Amino acid sequence: xxxxxxxxxxxxxxxxxxxxxxxxxxxxxxxxxxxxxxxxxxxxxxxxxxxxxxxxxxxxxxxxxxxxxxxxxxxxxxxxxxxxxxxxxxxxxxxxxxxxxxxxxxxxxxxxxxxxx
Amino acid sequence: xxxxxxxxxxxxxxxxxxxxxxxxxxxxxxxxxxxxxxxxxxxxxxxxxxxxxxxxxxxxxxxxxxxxxxxxxxxxxxxxxxxxxxxxxxxxxxxxxxxxxxxxxxxxxxxxx
Numbered sequence: 001x002x003x004x005x006x007x008x009x010x011x012x013x014x015x016x017x018x019x020x021x022x023x024x025x026x027x028x029x030x031x032x033x034x035x036x037x038x039x040x041x042x043x044x045x046x047x048x049x050x051x052x053x054x055x056x057x058x059x060x061x062x063x064x065x066x067x068x069x070x071x072x073x074x075x076x077x078x079x080x081x082x083x084x085x086x087x088x089x090x091x092x093x094x095x096x097x098x099x100x101x102x103x104x105x106x107x108x109x110x111x112x113x114x115x116x117x
Numbered sequence: 118x119x120x121x122x123x124x125x126x127x128x129x130x131x132x133x134x135x136x137x138x139x140x141x142x143x144x145x146x147x148x149x150x151x152x153x154x155x156x157x158x159x160x161x162x163x164x165x166x167x168x169x170x171x172x173x174x175x176x177x178x179x180x181x182x183x184x185x186x187x188x189x190x191x192x193x194x195x196x197x198x199x200x201x202x203x204x205x206x207x208x209x210x211x212x213x214x215x216x217x218x219x220x221x222x223x224x225x226x227x228x229x230x
Contacts, residue, residue, distance in 0.1 A: 004159075035218060037221075042223070043205065043223060043224045043226075044221065044223050044224070045160075045207060045209075045221035045224075047218045047219075047220075050218055091159060091160070093160075104162045104165070104175060104176070105150075105152075105160070105162065105209075105219060107159035107160045107161070108159055109157055109158060109159045110159055
């Protein structure tokens with residue numbers, strides 16, 4: 001069974017600085033998808049960024065980028081120029097690629113990010 | 118676009134009561150699923166559906182029932198509520214294509230007393 005581990009229950013960063021959230025996963029599949037979701041106090045789950053395992057290039061979305069290390073099964077999220085609105089719980093998630101067995105999103109336990117002014 | 122709509126947002130039940138959490142999406146997504154979120158646990162899959170008339174169990178299905186009679190709706194039924202079902206419930210949907218992400222509803226906070 002696939003597992004996702006977020007080893008940092010809480011992180012803090014100063015406004016305008018950079019922070020990296022860690023995520024490791026375990027799978028025997030060669031093709032899969034990885035996601036970072038943000039959950040602010042409103043409770044809404046918001047997709048931040050996604051990565052297809054077959055792509056070697058790291059995904060980037062504005063101030064958010066990932067460091068995807070397939071061999072190490074690592075998928076960290078870097079937030080540059082942190083803003084107060086980035087404060088939230090961040091979840092790393094895995095989904096396999098095979099139809100019929102791929103609907104399950106496996107989530108880590110989350111990292112609570114605090115942004116200090 | 119309304120996206121994924123869950124009702125109600127909050128609910129308190131007594132042990133043994135039954136109820137249905139509603140989920141509707143207007144994006145014509147084939148796949149829909151229900152997750153529960155508990156403190157320190159992340160989200161865990163309860164049930165999912167890959168199309169109308171097709172449902173399957175996820176990681177924590179016991180005590181819950183689902184059906185999918187239309188593409189748009191995917192209700193979650195609690196048959197006999199227990200305090201262990203106190204949680205935040207999320208409905209999600211996505212297109213069938215492999216590389217698509219899930220869109221989530223705003224969640225239902227359920228308390229069973």
